[in-house]
Structure formats: structure tokens, C-alpha cells
Amino acid sequence: MLDLSGFGAQLLQGAVVTLEVAVLSLLFGTVLGILGAAAKLSALRWVRVPVTLLVNLVRGIPEFLILLIVYFSLPSFLSSLTGTDVSISPLVGGVFALSLVFGAYASETFRGGFLAVPKGQLEAARAFGMPRTRIFTRIHLPQAWRYALPGVSNLWQTLLKDTSLVSVLGLEEIMRKADIGAQVTKRPFNFYVAAALIYLAFILLSGPTFAWLERRAGRGLARSP
Amino acid sequence: MTDLLAGLQEAWVRQAPLFLSGLWITLQLLVVSTAIGLVLAVPVALARVSPRRVLSVPATAYAYLFRGTPLLVQIFIIYYGLPQFDAVRGSVLWPLLRDPMPCALLAFSLNMSAYTGEVIRGGILAVPAGEREAAMAVGMPRGLMLRRIILPRALRIALPALSNEVVLQLKATSLASTVTLIDLTGVGRRLAAKTYTTEGLFVAGAIYIALTFLVARGFRLLESRFAAFQRP
Numbered sequence: 001m002l003d004l005s006g007f008g009a010q011l012l013q014g015a016v017v018t019l020e021v022a023v024l025s026l027l028f029g030t031v032l033g034i035l036g037a038a039a040k041l042s043a044l045r046w047v048r049v050p051v052t053l054l055v056n057l058v059r060g061i062p063e064f065l066i067l068l069i070v071y072f073s074l075p076s077f078l079s080s081l082t083g084t085d086v087s088i089s090p091l092v093g094g095v096f097a098l099s100l101v102f103g104a105y106a107s108e109t110f111r112g113g114f115l116a117v118p119k120g121q122l123e124a125a126r127a128f129g130m131p132r133t134r135i136f137t138r139i140h141l142p143q144a145w146r147y148a149l150p151g152v153s154n155l156w157q158t159l160l161k162d163t164s165l166v167s168v169l170g171l172e173e174i175m176r177k178a179d180i181g182a183q184v185t186k187r188p189f190n191f192y193v194a195a196a197l198i199y200l201a202f203i204l205l206s207g208p209t210f211a212w213l214e215r216r217a218g219r220g221l222a223r224s225p
Numbered sequence: 226m227t228d229l230l231a232g233l234q235e236a237w238v239r240q241a242p243l244f245l246s247g248l249w250i251t252l253q254l255l256v257v258s259t260a261i262g263l264v265l266a267v268p269v270a271l272a273r274v275s276p277r278r279v280l281s282v283p284a285t286a287y288a289y290l291f292r293g294t295p296l297l298v299q300i301f302i303i304y305y306g307l308p309q310f311d312a313v314r315g316s317v318l319w320p321l322l323r324d325p326m327p328c329a330l331l332a333f334s335l336n337m338s339a340y341t342g343e344v345i346r347g348g349i350l351a352v353p354a355g356e357r358e359a360a361m362a363v364g365m366p367r368g369l370m371l372r373r374i375i376l377p378r379a380l381r382i383a384l385p386a387l388s389n390e391v392v393l394q395l396k397a398t399s400l401a402s403t404v405t406l407i408d409l410t411g412v413g414r415r416l417a418a419k420t421y422t423t424e425g426l427f428v429a430g431a432i433y434i435a436l437t438f439l440v441a442r443g444f445r446l447l448e449s450r451f452a453a454f455q456r457p
Contacts, residue, residue: 063399065410200294
């Protein structure tokens, strides 16, 4: 159907790299998002204000520009910090930038999740004498997670598509592999359509995965008929 | 911190004309693609809520295709992919498709219509059933009901969400620099490549933030003008 002149395996290798970037950014970004939400809800002004400001800055700048800023300015920043020459790979730069973007948006999602947990439950936990950290890990976070999951699912789809931007830094993920195939074979249409289909497959597959996660997060809850 | 700000100011002062031309390209891309995207989004939304499958199935597929693939791929398919076919290069549209600007506009507009179609669809579904029934009861034909009752209501309901779409569209235009257009991001990239410094990228970022703020502000004014009745 789509003649890829033997570059199909290359594209699939690229797909693996795309998944690596996306999953790593999802993990780091989720942690950043939870920390960011905690900071935004903090009673301490000097924690809340700068984090809120940073999140708003990140959300006001195109993802592509953030990727470029991170990739080109992080090495000199780290070098001046450590006093040695630091260089970062496109993979590290890409994961760093995408995690930052994901974390910024996810902090809003998780903030909503944390606020949605009924106060009575937290009070009940306190009345039992649970220590603060255990209230967080056993009561607050698992339920906030359930409320936040649909939002995280949307952010994941955006993240998956944003990984294509890292190809501009030269990381050999789907898009970069498609670029190479297109240049060699002079059939750009075939390659970019093939790349599009791989992304589409990933997006379609993540639907059931998140549905499963949502079922898992909501286990033990009475389902409305 | 003050060093950084001084550096940014210097970059801005030295390269102001370049940034202004980049800003102009970004604004053109934003305004034209948003306008076309909105106009296309209405039929997409109407087709999606249509009870007739000949309309709803293709519209749903359209929405899935454009929302399920990266915008970068869409631009590349249009700008780099289409010229692969002799039929395209021989067609009357070739002078347009050869040029990156119309290609970027086409990709951004189609992409926007798919996303905004969903938003407007939500607005259409949120129009109270009673209003629809009242229109039918006074004997309005379908087309008139759509034009006078459903769409004006749906667009007003969707207005806050449309503001988000326009901000997203502003950020989407930054991909224009991947097809050789020198928009704001393109200016930043160019300066970064020429001077090995990143001030240009930061200045571009600051301009985007200002634009985001202006768009959000503009929509709040629109809301107070057109959607005041549904304020809490």
C-alpha cells in the first residue's frame, strides 16, 4: 500500500524511541505535576507564588520554543553552575523540555484532583491519628489521582504528539526517521503518511490503556448504573 | 537575573526590525488560520451531530485524523509530501502549494477546524432542548432555526473554550519555522544559529506570553459583550 522501500524497520525503530521519550516525559512530568500542584496549594507564599508564576510562563510559550530554549540554554546554564563543560543529548533535552511542559499543565489537573477529594475524608484520617505523609500517600493522592486521570489522559495524547518536535533536534524518533527515508527515496508523502499512521495507532491504543487505568483507580467505588 | 534582563533588552533593541517582521508573520498565520478554521469548524460540528451517517461518519473520521496526529506531520505531508505527485505539480494549485505560507495556513486551518469543531459540537449539544422545541413549535424551518437559534447560542456557550483554542492556535503557529517561514520562533532560531546565543529565543518567548495575555483579554471583552447573560 505505502511503498517505504525497505525503510519500514527504521520507522519502527523510530517508533520505539518516540515511546521512550513519551513515557519518560510522562513519568517525570507526572512527578513535576504533583509537586507543582502541592506547591500551588501550599500555605507558604514563597512556595506558591513563584511556582504559579513559572507554570503560567511555561503555559504561555509554544512547546516548540520551550524545547529550543531548553536544548540551547541548558548546557551553558549547567556549565556555569558546575564549572565544567556540560553538553546534553537531544534525548535528554527533549525529555527535560517535554516533562517541564507536561508538568506545568498537569499541575493544574492535579490541583483540581487534590481539591476534589472530600474534606471529611482528610479530617477522618487526621482523627485516626495518621501522620501527614501517610494521609497524603494513602488517602489524598490515590483519590486525587482518580479525579486527575481523565485530564492526564488528554495531556498524554498531547505529549505523544509533541514528541515529534524533538526530531528538529536530530533525535531519531519517528519523524526524523521519516525525514531520512523521505530524503533518500524521494517519496516524502509515503513516509510522512506512514509516520502519521504510527502516531494515530499510538493514540488509539492509549485510549483503552487509560480506560483500564481509570477502572483501576476507581476500584472499590460504587458504579452508577 | 538582571544580567539576563539586560541581555534580553539588548537583543530586542538590536534586532527589533527582525522581531517585528517575525511578529507580523505570526499574526498573519494566527488571524488567517483562526478565521478559516472557525468557518470550517461549523460544518464539521454540524456534520458530527447529524443523525445521518453519511455526514457524521466522515466528520468523525476527519476529527480523529487531525486530532490524532501531530501538527508537524500534517504540515510536512502538505508542504513536503504533496509535491511527490506529478498531478499536484501540474495542477493550478501548484503556485500555492509550492509556497510555505499557504501550506502552513492550510495545515493550521484544517487542524484548527478539527479541534474547534469539537468545541462547537459541545456548544450545539448544550443548547437547551426547550429553545430548540420552541423554535420548532413556532414552525421555523430547520435552516432558519440553525441560523437564528442554535448556532448563535452554541457559539456563545462555546466562547470561553474558543478562547483556549485561539491561544493553542497561537502556540501552534510556532511550527511554521519548520517549513522555512521566519515567524517569531523562526527569528529566535535564526539568531540562535547565527550567534550561538539564546537571547533571541527568550525574547520570542516573552512576545508569545504578551500575545497570549492579549488574546485572553480580548476574549474576556467578547464574553462580556456577547455572553453576559450567562454570567454567574
